[in-house]
Amino acid sequence: MSELQIGASGIIETLHLPDEIQHHLMHMGFMPEARVRAVRRAPAGDPTVYAIDGMEVALRRDTARWIRVRELEEGQA
Template identity: 70%
Template sequence: MMNQRQWISHQNSRGIHTLSALSELSVGTTAVVESLDLPDEIGHHLMHMGFAPEARVVVIRRAPAGDPTVYSIDGFEIALRRETACHIRVRPQQEGPR
């Protein structure tokens, strides 16, 4: 499994559309799920919970301790830890602050 930083730079150097890890997005950002970099079992479970390719996800808020983060997907609010969200690749729809 690739580290999220590795594949971000990888994509950028090739000049293809910018991908980010879901965990990198700031609060308020909307993004579209691209792919899940997780073992099938977990990936499928997340997909059943809404994190499937082409699903629109909005970063709602972070927990008071800064992690986990609450995401809105399909009208549901689901919290994921950074350690999970960093394996979900997304295409940000609006530029979050860099």
């Protein structure tokens, strides 16, 4: 997910994180088949804010890189 460009959307495929972190993110909507959009990055480039399930959540690159997404084409977003 960390590779999504700002404004790009994707569908979450899998999460490969320690159970505690994975469960916490899943409670916030980061589940397989959920749509996520990269909204903005901090001035230094990390963290990135993602929109999911009506919320905005900031995740560091080290966490987001373990969430696999299938990027949507412009017409699908």
